[in-house]
Amino acid sequence: MVSSIDLESLVVGYKSPVIENVNLTVNSGEIVALIGPNGAGKSTVLKTITRQIQKMDGKIVIMGQDEDGISEDNLAKKLSMVTTERIHPELMSCFEVVSTGRYPYTGRLGILSKEDIKIVKKAIEMVGAKDVANKDFSKVSDGQRQRVMLARAICQEPEILILDEPTSFLDIQFKIDILSVIKNLAKEKNIAVLMSIHELEFVPAVADKVVAVSDGKVFKIGTPDEILTGENLASLYHMSLDESNVLATGLIDYSNSLKRVLCQK
Amino acid sequence: MENKSRKYITIMAVMFILLVGLFFLCLGWGSADITLKEIFGSLLNPGDVHMGRIVVSIRLPRITAAILLGGALSVSGFLLQIFFGNPIAGPYVLGISSGAKLIVAIVMVFMLSQGKYISALGMVAAAFIGSLIAMGIVMLLSNKVKNMSLLVVCGVMIGYLCSAITEFIIAFADDTNIVNLHNWSLGSFSGISWEDVAISAIIVIVAFVFSFVLSKPIGAYQLGESYARNMGVNIKHLRILLILLSSILSATVTAFAGPISFVGIAVPHILRTILKTSKPIVMIPGCFLGGAIITLLCDGIARSAFSPREISISAVTAIGLSPIVIYLLIKRKEVSHG
16 A cells, blocks of 8 residues: 655755654554644644645655655645645635635636535535634634634545644634544545644544654654653653653543543544 | 625626716717717718717727726736735835836837837837836835835835936926826826727737636635645746736836826725625626726816816826725735735
8 A cells, every 4th residue: 555645864944954854654544643842843844745845855755656746736636734824815705715625626717616516515514614604714713714724625635634733722622623523534534644733632532643853853753652651751842751751641641531522523 | 606606797797887888978078078979970980070080089099098908907906916915005006107107208218319209019018127127126125024004105115216217307308299208107098099009908908818817826826825835826937927917917008098096906995895705706807897997987087077178097096096095004904924
């Protein structure tokens, strides 16, 4: 089986490298969480994969094909994203924002077919944004906007979903909702998900694999249980072992509760 | 969805009818009042009477130019607003029209001093180069000045600077055509020939069709650069096309009618308010129609309000449209893209 994303000795950065030697595989149906302190370069890795910035060195392989050789149109059909960037579309309803996800599939003038509209509606339903579909995007809450942006990414019918901090700044209910949608996407549609996340307590509940980055390199890759130990957290976030042990113990308790909540969804 | 499309089509149909009505009204309107019957008579049988000559060789080209160039100006403004991701943008307020005016004036005065006339196409080329130079300066500034209102202030300053230099050039030029040049530099459709109309029609129609076909990537671009790129839009190409199209459209206007104030910034705003959408596939034809109506109306007022004296069209558009621009500047919360 071909893996969805293969990063081979990838070097990312702007003028100088932010993270070097990233080797990572994400398979279809798998959720991989990227964790690490602020400024560690999580977003830089994601932006490089989505071609927002140019890679400095190494290789990005998407569905078995070198990304350099994939045209913009084709990449759009394989990979979609939700970034932390706030968008300000003028006079656009949430439905219209979601429907932009159909871009790679519509004709020259971008007019939606009946099939497109059906897919858009389904995506809106999936994220639970039906009641805001006709509202002006700029007038709904942050949580709703995030749902809409996720629906937009789903509409693109990708095989890979790249999410940059999809749950930051949301209340607990929205966090749970968004993450349960992401989990369903991976399991039901077999989509490969690579996301950066700051809320470590959610990581065991959603992620199959964790990539910890810190100090310009990939610190460790493993299952949530392997990574979220007191020892690892101490070196990852530069805190004392006493502090991190307390946190790690609490983290396990809380994440078990969240796991139960997410399973009920 | 279908309801919305029907709404857009209805509004455009109403605007089209309005434009046709205004077209006939303007044919009759002016220092020589002509009745509807005389208009039709002269249109069907042009060489016939004195009235016929006024209608066919003076008013008709002028009115056609106002429609085409007014539409071009608003579409140019809309494209600039997309480019800057901000509704406070237009070829006049950013100094692009004045840049075009300056280069046209320089070329014109130089040619006149050599005893030659500049061709219509030459005027457009000069205006296009001027537009691109001014646009380049505005883009350089926009790297430094992230605040759009401040960028507009810079644009207005560029405009003043170019106008001042143009005044100097005109003052030092020595020719009887200077009077025309002076009128043109303030913005006027007077004296437009059929040849000018034909050339502007070709350029404007081609640029309009190009812009319309770009509706899809432009729509994606409204969601910001990163999302547009993720949807498969080639951002670099799109940005270059937006600059070239908006510049050629406003350059054509400046070449034949001089700089016309505020139509490019205000008309897209009026249309967004009426249509309640910013979708380019609706806004591009909407802006064209709206710009045509407003420019035709303002030109009608410019030539008949104090007839037989004519005032510059920019004076009329400024009185009518600058309040809208002020409103936009006040209401607008600064949002940064990126």
